[in-house]
Amino acid sequence: MFKKIMKGGGGHKKPSKSDDSSAAARNSQAAANVVVNHASRRGGAGGGSAASVGTNSSTGPASPMPILPPSGPMEPLPMFRDVPVSERQNLFLRKLHVCCYILDFSDTLRNIREKEIKRQALMEVVDFIQSGSGKITENCQEEMIRMISVNIFRCLPPASHENTGQEVTDPEEEEPCLEPSWPHLQLVYELLLRYVVSSDTDTKVAKRYIDHSFVLKLLDLFDSEDPREREYLKTILHRIYGKFMVHRPFIRKAINNIFYRFIYETERHCGIGELLEILGSIINGFALPMKEEHKLFLVRALLPLHKPKSVGVYHQQLSYCITQFVEKDFKLADTVIRGLLKYWPLTNCQKEVLFLGELEEVLEATQAAEFQRCMVPLFKQISRCLNSSHFQVAERALFLWNNEHIVSLIAQNRTVILPIIFEAFEKNIHSHWNQAVHGLTMNVRKMFLEMDAELFEECQRQHAEKEAKAKEVAEQRELNWKRLADAAAQKV
DSSP states (O other): OHHHHHHHHTTOOOOOHHHHHHHHHHTOOOOSSOOOSOTTSOOSSSSGGGSOSSOBTTTBTTSOOOOOOOOSOOOOOOOGGGSOGGGHHHHHHHHHHHHTOOOOOSSTTSSHHHHHHHHHHHHHHHHHHHHTOSOOOHHHHHHHHHHHHHHHSOOOOOOHHHHHOOOOOOGGGSOOOOOTTHHHHHHHHHHHHHHHHOTTOOHHHHTTTSOHHHHHHHHHGGGOSOHHHHHHHHHHHHHHHHHOGGGHHHHHHHHHHHHHHIIIIIOOOTTHHHHHHHHHHHHHTOOSSOOHHHHHHIIIIIGGGGSSTTHHHHHHHHHHHHHHHHHHOGGGHHHHHHHHHHTOOSSOHHHHHHHHHHHHHHHHTOOHHHHHHHHHHHHHHHHHHHTOSSHHHHHHHHGGGGOHHHHHHHHHTHHHHHHHHHHHHHHHHHHOSOHHHHHHHHHHHHHHHHHOHHHHHHHHHHHHHHHHHHHHHHHHHHHHHHHHHHHHHHHO
């Protein structure tokens, strides 16, 4: 843990709950540079968490936006409908100022009045943006993004294993830590979403504030344990990707970096599934012929995501992305299947079942030429799965023969495939403990017999010869050991 703090935090101490509550009470968290991730949970794409929140329109895109912390008591403000139209922009700014107060949600009985005032202000601001009753000025947009940054870009609480020092547990078994300030945070995210999707939002203006630094900090927040927050982040980032074309390569690269850190360093991240859902939609929109950059992303990021132990948490989304690539460009099927074989689990049966399911989806989109390139290593692995003592693995492998497209590919190449898997069928029939596996094996064996009786009989003959030879070798070995034992007994 000490090493993690030294590496990720630049010597800064991880904030404790008491620190958070005292800071909240002072209402001084509206700082110019809001750090997203705590010392031991570093953000994606290097250094993003230390970057400035946005831009100052008078000094250019790289300048920070200084934010003065709210001071004095929080007072309720009139509703938009109660003031003249000419005063609404000014009232909008005043409401944003109220929304910059950061309140302590660790104690439900504390700041009850202030929490309600802020909630009402946030609801009013969201309704104002959603209704499109007035186009907000550039200054208002800048202040709104500042307010959003103050509220959402915060220190994420340490994960349970970091808090207690306990051994890391399976992410699937952990209870998510829900964000206590969600009643306010949800409205802030809703405001950001409405601003991004609004037809009144001019991307040329908005990109000054929703810049690379802002996007990086959004990506850092995907490591939040609260699934409600990750769902909003997923929707917002997807909309930003769709609306701000200038950010697209940057977003893809930043997501890449998150995957690399997850695969090769931490193997812990809460938002991999949500990021993959965004990518699934992005991949679906790739133009053909596919760029080399996208193929490298498949090989270097998506396929290695099969490696971590926690792949079960995000496998459904990962499988969809992989299948999208093959459906887009069928020539990638060989690359994908060999990638799956490279990361095939050796001792984790549940992962094997997932891999077999994904393999079926990939084979569904595979053409004959690509199938022939990888069928030998593929069916050597399937043969091992057929003989698995875990009945679900053997059963799932046998279910591949229920797919008509896969059966047609096998039938076209039966002279190569049947000799590879024939022995596995014979072993299952004579020695597998599970009756369902035994019955399915008999059905598949019968399918091959009906497909090509001559080839089947040839494989049967070769198998009988191999068995006889193996038996002869075993008997010879026993005889040799007996002779050695007798020789040793005579010398004694």
